[in-house]
Amino acid sequence: MIQFFQEVQSLDNRACAEFQLSHELLMENAANNLANFIRHIVSTKQIKPRKKDEKIKILIAAGPGNNGADSIALARILQDEFNIIVYLPFGTKSKLCMKQLERANALEIDFCTNRTSKTISVQYFLDTIENISLREWAKDADIIIDGLFGSGLNRPLDDKACEVIDWLNSLQGIKISCDIPSGISHEGDVMWTAFRADYSCIMGACTEAILADRVKDFIGEIHICSLGLSRKMYESMGKPSGFLLEKTxxxxxTRSQSHxxxxxxxxxxxxxxxxxxxxxxxxxxxxxxxxxxxxxxxxxxxxxxxxxxxxxxxxxxxxxxxxxxxxxxxxxxxxxxxxxxxxxxxxxxxxxxxxxxxxxxxxxxxxxxxxxxxxxxxxxxxxxxxxxxxxxxxxxxxxxxxxxxxxxxxxxxxxxxxxxxxxxxxxxxxxxxxxxxxxxxxxxxxxxxxxxxxxxxxxxxxxxxxxxxxxxxxxxxxxxxxxxxxxxxxxxxxxxxxxxxxxxxx
CATH class of the missing domain: 3.40.1190.20 (Ribokinase)
Incomplete structure (x- = not known):
């Protein structure tokens, strides 16, 4: 059984306070575990590059907050293994998101809208989805990562956000959400539209929001990403509201007695x-x-x-x-x-x-x-x-x-x-x-x-x-x-x- 909670922000805060962790360290652990899950999916699904001498293509849509910061950190971890584009439709706002972007700059990753430059493995697109080169590149992306909003969404999506999510949903690759699929609120409501994940990589622990009937079509298969503590230790930071049943x-x-x-x-x-x-x-x-x-x-x-x-x-x-x-x-x-x-x-x-x-x-x-x-x-x-x-x-x-x-x-x-x-x-x-x-x-x-x-x-x-x-x-x-x-x-x-x-x- 997997414990789930009404919210997990308090668990993050207690973990930081009691074990001398930082939110930045939790973020790095989340990105590393998400990277490992992507490697697992590539292996089990036997995803191969479409052309010889090319790498598997991953499109990462990163938002302006900490969910986007997780995703930029993910791009940094995977940049030598895959051909990655990071799409930033809303820029950066949170301090941690800005810091992750600075780290990407320190790695001398170019900001470019020309995907034909073969020397660039990670490309940042700061414009809208009308960008033709991004559209063409993404048509045959093998994996699409949603790191737009995650669990932090507490308001209806605006028109631009809906347009971005609808475009991501139209792509054919395997879709993986970084935490709760973007468009689903922390109360489990669909805010006009939502990212339709094949896999939801939930950070730390499950919440009730992802278990509502009305969001099931957007959640896909649930995978828990560790934040650097054992599941038992992390879950001990709060009182669970219930348990998620597993196959095991x-x-x-079964009958074992003969008499x-x-x-x-x-x-x-x-x-x-x-x-x-x-x-x-x-x-x-x-x-x-x-x-x-x-x-x-x-x-x-x-x-x-x-x-x-x-x-x-x-x-x-x-x-x-x-x-x-x-x-x-x-x-x-x-x-x-x-x-x-x-x-x-x-x-x-x-x-x-x-x-x-x-x-x-x-x-x-x-x-x-x-x-x-x-x-x-x-x-x-x-x-x-x-x-x-x-x-x-x-x-x-x-x-x-x-x-x-x-x-x-x-x-x-x-x-x-x-x-x-x-x-x-x-x-x-x-x-x-x-x-x-x-x-x-x-x-x-x-x-x-x-x-x-x-x-x-x-x-x-x-x-x-x-x-x-x-x-x-x-x-x-x-x-x-x-x-x-x-x-x-x-x-x-x-x-x-x-x-x-x-x-x-x-």
């Missing part, structure tokens, strides 16, 4: 209502993820797979229960024992049940409950519980705040708020799974996730851990499939879950 955090329900039987791995009950397909997908998902026995309770007996038990009545002593997937108007009062089981057994609540009054009763009496709403369901749930009266747009602008409001009101419950990034919370614990991909935006994907969580609950896993591991399994299974981004089906997703253990042991 996944703990599968077992199906009861060892739990009996899960799933309520089936009006839309039986949803409950069946959840049941198949749970069965594939290690549950010993899965029983569906409902009136319909058609389409139920042979490995899933069907019953009209509640079985004796189930390990866990899941309700809500395609439930509709389920008559709880007509099902003996169902209500008591929801109040007393580990349970998963999703979809339709989140609109019903029984959810409030469950939350007040059952400490082992996981809720998995999508944004529209969560807004309705917040109203039902009297926590907040908001719209989906309000929620999406500040997902972390509303999740914390819920967790403060119901500290025993585990919430998994669906979205581009899953947010998982219980009391003061909060985790984010940012590994989701667009192919999961399909009907039935959420039913599969519900089944995965319920499976772990039935096997005795605590609710928060069940939600985190199921979320990871869900997204990693989707990533493992080789299919078009629009072609994922719930059935293929369930099948992919069965192969996660093989991938983990390779």
């Amino acid at each position: 955090d996944l703990k599968l329900p 077992t039987h199906k009861g060892t791995f739990g009996h899960l009950v799933i309520l089936m209502g009006e839309k039986e397909g949803a409950a069946i997908l959840s049941a198949l998902s749970a069965f594939q993820f290690g549950t010993g026995v899965v029983t569906i309770i409902g009136d319909s007996t058609t389409h139920i797979p042979s490995e899933i038990i069907h019953s009209f009545t509640l079985p004796t002593n189930p390990a866990a229960i899941a309700a809500g997937m395609g439930l509709g108007d389920f008559a709880f009062q007509d099902r003996r024992g169902v209500r008591d089981t929801l109040l007393n057994r580990p349970c998963l609540l999703d979809a339709d049940i989140l609109y019903q009054d029984i959810t409030k009763e469950i939350l007040e009496q059952n400490p082992r409950v996981v809720l998995t709403p999508h944004p529209k369901e969560f807004v309705a749930l917040m109203r039902l519980l009297g926590i907040a009266d908001c719209e989906v747009l309000d929620l999406q602008r500040d997902r972390f705040r509303f999740v914390r409001l819920f967790s403060h009101s119901y500290p025993n419950a585990t919430l998994l708020l669906k979205g581009a990034n899953h947010i998982i919370a219980q009391n003061d614990r909060l985790a984010v799974n940012y590994l989701g991909i667009p192919s999961l935006a399909k009907g039935g994907s959420g039913d599969v996730l519900s089944g995965l969580i319920a499976a772990l609950l039935a096997q005795g896993i605590a609710p928060f851990e069940a939600a985190c591991n199921a979320s990871l399994a869900h997204t990693l299974a989707a990533r493992s499939l080789e299919c078009a981004s629009y072609a994922l089906t719930p059935q293929r997703l369930i099948e992919a879950v069965s192969r996660l253990e093989q991938r983990e042991t390779k």
Whole structure:
């Protein structure tokens, strides 16, 4: 897990004060680590010069502040390895940016707009993007570095800044941001436009700003650049607001003990209502993820797979229960024992049940409950519980705040708020799974996730851990499939879950 924070400026300041570091030294360390990451990308992506006897071309767009200073320092470090142009559309303003520019001058690097001068490895362009030689040179740049604004942006972009960013986005090379992609504010808002990074090299530690759903299309893959302290030491400078889940955090329900039987791995009950397909997908998902026995309770007996038990009545002593997937108007009062089981057994609540009054009763009496709403369901749930009266747009602008409001009101419950990034919370614990991909935006994907969580609950896993591991399994299974981004089906997703253990042991 990677810790993330609401802001990191205070961590930088404490690191300087307590370990006799300077902001300038932090900057040099950041530039060195960004340089190492670029070398890594060149190696792993097998980037080669386009012509013999030429170097790989890197365009660095440097802003006027400390983010630009990081980028100028990067150019200095890499100048003999690559053919680099540093583009300075806004000049220099901060003291450190000016100092980095002075160092570049001391290295006798010419300021030039004529890219045909083969004796110059780093060229500075102080004019606008209308410069024809820069445009022509950059058309086939292999890597584009965004060092315009980073985390320091606290105002909307002006027209010139938007023009520069849009031009950088139009280039074909691999795009890497130095810290937060330019155009994203420190609160996680897109200020008209933003740099679309393939990789975001975040300085020191992650912040909540880069984990907002609305900026996911601009972040790309997250890489943390050290500032000269170990991650553990740097992160100890502040209180984290949550944890970012990594692939290596996944703990599968692997079976290692031989002396077992199906009861060892739990009996899960799933309520089936009006839309039986949803409950069946959840049941198949749970069965594939290690549950010993899965029983569906409902009136319909058609389409139920042979490995899933069907019953009209509640079985004796189930390990866990899941309700809500395609439930509709389920008559709880007509099902003996169902209500008591929801109040007393580990349970998963999703979809339709989140609109019903029984959810409030469950939350007040059952400490082992996981809720998995999508944004529209969560807004309705917040109203039902009297926590907040908001719209989906309000929620999406500040997902972390509303999740914390819920967790403060119901500290025993585990919430998994669906979205581009899953947010998982219980009391003061909060985790984010940012590994989701667009192919999961399909009907039935959420039913599969519900089944995965319920499976772990039935096997005795605590609710928060069940939600985190199921979320990871869900997204990693989707990533493992080789299919078009629009072609994922719930059935293929369930099948992919069965192969996660093989991938983990390779």
